[in-house]
Amino acid sequence: MKGDARPIGVFDSGMGGLTVLRALTVRLPHERFVYLGDTARLPYGTKSADTVKAYALQATRLLLAEGVKMVVVACNTASAVALKALAEALSPVPVIGVIEPGARASIAATRNNSIAVIATEGTVKGGAYARAIAALRGDVRIVQQPCQVFVALAEEGWADTPATLAAAEYYLGPLFAGPSPPDTLVLGCTHFPVLTGAIQEIVGSAVALVDSAETTADAVAEALAGNGLASQGDDSAPTRFFATDSPERFARVGEIFLGRPIDVATVELVDLRSL
């Protein structure tokens, strides 16, 4: 008995979700993964909810066709606006987003009941983090700040350049300058963990940064066990990558987020438009 050896599908608008894949491969060394980045249509963060929903449905159909046993939506924007539609469309395959785990982790981290959330325009506008946190605990003060430029800075790999520090100061300085600032900051976009150094420098070392990658990996582990879907094998297969645009750029920029080189030969170009 080797359990359920089918792969887990991980989906993102681009390469940012590779921070989640990285946490998943560490947390679940016996599982196989298929990663899809919809790079021909990224970013999702500035697009409308209807557009993101349509794109996410097409993307997850490809993962289903690859025979996945579970889908992880490793994109905050898609998790924020499309999770329910995806869960309905993919049933009975379980769908896990990054918002709920991030919200849980922020509640566990805060001591002063004041949480800041930074994300893309789309995620902030949808208010999904604020709702998820409020649903878990009603008495928490939540401030949200869209940080759209962080996406481009992360894709350029500018972890702590002067430009990144200046942008972090612009976005976050005012949020943390008051007399009782938040003690917890949710990195509500999978791109942002790349900028952790600069962000921590601006908000101060006393502020807990919540990166939903780790907590999503925990949620996936729980869901696998709860649904009897865990693999018992000890022979992990290499991750397969799909991208909707240039495999070369996926491999090059993806390395920043995955934290290890990606062989461009393992990245397959796919077209989602007919799905």
Add this chain to the structure above:
Amino acid sequence: MKGDARPIGVFDSGMGGLTVLRALTVRLPHERFVYLGDTARLPYGTKSADTVKAYALQATRLLLAEGVKMVVVACNTASAVALKALAEALSPVPVIGVIEPGARASIAATRNNSIAVIATEGTVKGGAYARAIAALRGDVRIVQQPCQVFVALAEEGWADTPATLAAAEYYLGPLFAGPSPPDTLVLGCTHFPVLTGAIQEIVGSAVALVDSAETTADAVAEALAGNGLASQGDDSAPTRFFATDSPERFARVGEIFLGRPIDVATVELVDLRSL
């Protein structure tokens, strides 16, 4: 006789091309314009040539259906990789890109025969500016620099924030630090004119900035006259806008590039995927 009263179609991946539309409306006050921003699929600058070509063909089909007499490709990336395909597909409707006019203007501006070009990754990789400049004059030294973060900074309206200055220093400082630096800098992306202040501060006031918007407007005026397509009317109609995603965001961010408010009621949401 009122000449040819049909509108001119202007196409961009998003809102950056509104800097070109702005120059066109000033230069050609008697013409009517239809502007299409493919905002659901922007940016084009990080996408492959084949993907950009396919998107641009779909976009221009919508303009043809609107009865335009000419198409202006107000997007450097699409001009760089798709102009020939568009000219063939749209014939006999003339198609004007932004690369050739920008190249001409840079040749006219340089005194020391050394020109720098900044653009998106896609435009730089394609090398279209370098080819166009070299074709006009063989003895010019050309350096190219992709400035991907500038796109996000411009969309955020960060004309001269510390982050913009730091990014400009990172990208441009080394290019202009040598003993005989370029005396001319081509802003090879329609987003970049928004950042002119910060860019000029870093490169110094002696460097001529070439913004292809003005020179493209001149090229369009010439092509209208040359093809007998100019309108002789003196009653200009308001510009109609089409966007493939959120009209609200198009109007809000578009204002940064057009330099005047955009009434969201004049922005129509369209779906190009079936074209």
